[in-house]
Amino acid sequence: DAKTTQPPSMDCAEGRAANLPCNHSTISGNEYVYWYRQIHPQGPQYIIHGLKNNETNEMASLIITEDRKSSTLILPHATLRDTAVYYCIAYVAASNTGKLIFGQGTTLQVKP
Amino acid sequence: SQTIHQWPATLVQPVGSPLSLECTVEGTSNPNLYWYRQAAGRGLQLLFYSVGIGQISSEVPQNLSASRPQDRQFILSSKKLLLSDSGFYLCAWSPGTGNEKLFFGSGTQLSVL
Numbered sequence: 001d002a003k004t005t006q007p008p009s010m011d012c013a014e015g016r017a018a019n020l021p022c023n024h025s026t027i028s029g030n031e032y033v034y035w036y037r038q039i040h041p042q043g044p045q046y047i048i049h050g051l052k053n054n055e056t057n058e059m060a061s062l063i064i065t066e067d068r069k070s071s072t073l074i075l076p077h078a079t080l081r082d083t084a085v086y087y088c089i090a091y092v093a094a095s096n097t098g099k100l101i102f103g104q105g106t107t108l109q110v111k112p
Numbered sequence: 113s114q115t116i117h118q119w120p121a122t123l124v125q126p127v128g129s130p131l132s133l134e135c136t137v138e139g140t141s142n143p144n145l146y147w148y149r150q151a152a153g154r155g156l157q158l159l160f161y162s163v164g165i166g167q168i169s170s171e172v173p174q175n176l177s178a179s180r181p182q183d184r185q186f187i188l189s190s191k192k193l194l195l196s197d198s199g200f201y202l203c204a205w206s207p208g209t210g211n212e213k214l215f216f217g218s219g220t221q222l223s224v225l
Contacts, residue, residue, distance in 0.1 A: 034212075034213075036214070038156075040200075041200065041219060041221065042216075042218065042219070043202045043204065043216025043217060043218065043219055044156070044202075044214070044216055045216075046213050046214060046215070049213070087155075087156075091212060099144075099146070099158060099161045099169070099171070099212075100146075100158070100206075100212055100214055101158050101171075102148075102155055102156035102157075102158070103155060104154075104155040105155060
């Protein structure tokens with residue numbers, strides 16, 4: 001699985017869009033990009049995933065560059081409850097041999 | 113709907129004592145099951161994963177072992193705990209159909225003293 005690189009921390013003003021970047025320059029063609037977030041002491045929560053096309057759901061949007069070497073998770077209107085550690089993972093959905101390995105993630109601090 | 117149960121929520125154990133953490137999943141069959149550990153201030157470390165009964169893959173050498181005696185039961189064990197085993201242990205499951213969206217349990221905070 002491709003290694004991902006994320007900034008260790010970011011700040012965002014409440015009500016503004018939070019844009020969290022992720023580099024995955026060695027990603028292969030069949031690797032998906034997954035995003036999770038964790039508010040300790042809970043376990044991580046799934047946010048969104050994608051392969052090539054941009055994706056949007058009720059939580060966030062995922063923008064994947066055309067060469068797939070990087071992506072951005074967008075929280076359109078960040079709230080204080082979005083303060084969390086955000087993990088970007090590149091993963092091959094192989095034939096039932098799946099395992100997701102988390103990196104250090106980005107700690108997002110939403111400020112009033 | 114599917115649910116995952118993990119217990120206990122907190123555990124304080126002396127060094128050298130045994131450990132058994134249990135995780136069960138309801139509402140699905142043949143899930144992939146995972147044990148992760150998170151040390152204080154650190155990221156998530158994958159310890160074990162299982163794609164079926166009796167099938168365990170270990171990601172890192174350590175003082176722990178895992179077993180899957182039933183389809184939806186995953187157990188993390190140790191014969192003798194070390195101080196370095198302290199941490200937040202999370203069980204997770206995924207459908208195992210190529211869509212590896214993970215669903216996590218509530219975690220066990222283990223303190224080895």
